[in-house]
Amino acid sequence: MNRISLLCLLLPFLIASCGSSESRSTEGLKEDTIPVKLLALSPHSSGQEVRTSGVFTTDNEAIVSFKNGGVINRVYVKEGDAVKAGQLLATLNPTEVDASVMQAKLSEEKAKRDFKRAQQLYKDSVVTLEQFQNAETALRIAQEQLRSANYNLNQTEIRASASGFVLRRLVNDGQVVGPGTAVLQLNKTGGSDWQLKVGVSDKQWAAISLGDSAIVTSDVINKAIPAIVYKKSEGIDPSSGVFTIMLKLTSGSDGLKIGAGMFAQAIIRSKQQTEGWQIPYDAILDGDAGKAFVFITDDGKTAKRIEISVDAVQQDKVLVSAGLENARSLIISGSAYLTDGSPIKVVD
Incomplete structure (x- = not known):
C-alpha cells in the first residue's frame, strides 16, 4: 500500500521530467538550424578580365647568328652590355673561310688567263666560237665564286645593327656552332615602343582580341599605364607552355625608367561578352x-x-x-x- 502511494506521488514528477527532456531536445534541434x-x-x-604578368620588351628584339658554321673565335660582349650601331660583337675563326677565298682568287686568275688566251686564239681563228664562249663562261663563274667567298668572309663577324644592349649571350669562345645557331639576343633601345610580353591559357587566349584594352602596373613604376593588345601568338610557346600576348603601351610611358626584362602585371579587359x-x-x-x-x-x-x-x-x-x-x-x-x-x- 505504501509502494502504491509512493508511485502515485512520483508519477507527476516523472511526467514533468519527460516533458522537460522533450523540450530540451526540440530546442537542440532549433539550435542546429x-x-x-x-x-x-x-x-x-x-566582359571578362584576364589578370596576368610578364616582362617588358620592344618590337626590335632580335636573335643574331653566323651565316656559316665554325669555331667561335671570340665574343666581345656579355649580358647587360650596352652596344652601339656597327660595334663588333663576335667573330668566327676565319681560317677555313680564308682558304676558300684564296682558292676562289686562284681560280679567277686562272680563268682570266684562259679567257685571254682563248680570245686571242679565236681572233686568229685557231679555236672555235664555242671554245671561246666556254672560256668566257668559266671566267664569269670564277668571278662569282670569288664574290661569294668574300661575302662569307664578311659573315665571320657579327656587328650591331642598331644601338641597344645584350639580353642574352648564348655561346662561349671556342665553341663550335652550326649555321644559324643563336649567338646573342639583342634589344634596341630608345623611343616609346615598349611592350609587355605576357602568357595566358588557351581559354583566356580565345577570349582576347586584338585591340582589347589593358592596364599595366609594376612595383617599380608608381602609376598604371594604359595599353592595348598588339599581337597574339598563333601557337603555344614551347619553352613556357602558354600562349603569348603582346601588350603595347599606348601613352604615359615617356620618361619612365623601363628596362627589358622588367617584371610587370596586367589586367586585360576583353570585349567578348560572356x-x-x-x-x-x-x-x-x-x-x-x-x-x-x-x-x-x-x-x-x-x-x-x-x-x-x-x-x-x-x-x-x-x-x-x-x-x-x-x-x-x-x-x-x-x-x-x-x-x-x-x-x-x-x-x-
Whole structure:
C-alpha cells in the first residue's frame, strides 16, 4: 500500500521530467538550424578580365647568328652590355673561310688567263666560237665564286645593327656552332615602343582580341599605364607552355625608367561578352582547376551543395560560367558551417 502511494506521488514528477527532456531536445534541434544570408541569382553578360604578368620588351628584339658554321673565335660582349650601331660583337675563326677565298682568287686568275688566251686564239681563228664562249663562261663563274667567298668572309663577324644592349649571350669562345645557331639576343633601345610580353591559357587566349584594352602596373613604376593588345601568338610557346600576348603601351610611358626584362602585371579587359553569374568571393568553398563548390537553397529551409565552373576571379567577385542554371538563391553567409542538407534560417 505504501509502494502504491509512493508511485502515485512520483508519477507527476516523472511526467514533468519527460516533458522537460522533450523540450530540451526540440530546442537542440532549433539550435542546429544555421542562420544564413541569401543572394538572388540572375545571369547577365559581362566582359571578362584576364589578370596576368610578364616582362617588358620592344618590337626590335632580335636573335643574331653566323651565316656559316665554325669555331667561335671570340665574343666581345656579355649580358647587360650596352652596344652601339656597327660595334663588333663576335667573330668566327676565319681560317677555313680564308682558304676558300684564296682558292676562289686562284681560280679567277686562272680563268682570266684562259679567257685571254682563248680570245686571242679565236681572233686568229685557231679555236672555235664555242671554245671561246666556254672560256668566257668559266671566267664569269670564277668571278662569282670569288664574290661569294668574300661575302662569307664578311659573315665571320657579327656587328650591331642598331644601338641597344645584350639580353642574352648564348655561346662561349671556342665553341663550335652550326649555321644559324643563336649567338646573342639583342634589344634596341630608345623611343616609346615598349611592350609587355605576357602568357595566358588557351581559354583566356580565345577570349582576347586584338585591340582589347589593358592596364599595366609594376612595383617599380608608381602609376598604371594604359595599353592595348598588339599581337597574339598563333601557337603555344614551347619553352613556357602558354600562349603569348603582346601588350603595347599606348601613352604615359615617356620618361619612365623601363628596362627589358622588367617584371610587370596586367589586367586585360576583353570585349567578348560572356553569359554567367557574378557571385561574392566569400560564397566559394574549396575548389581547384576552374571548379568550385557553393551552397544554394530552393525553399529557404535546406542548404544544397553544388559544383560550379569558375571562369574568372575579379577582385572580390567570381565569374561563374556554369552550374547555377537551376538555382534560385545563393547562400553568401554561413557557408562554412553548412553541410549538404543542413537546415537553415534566412536572416537579413
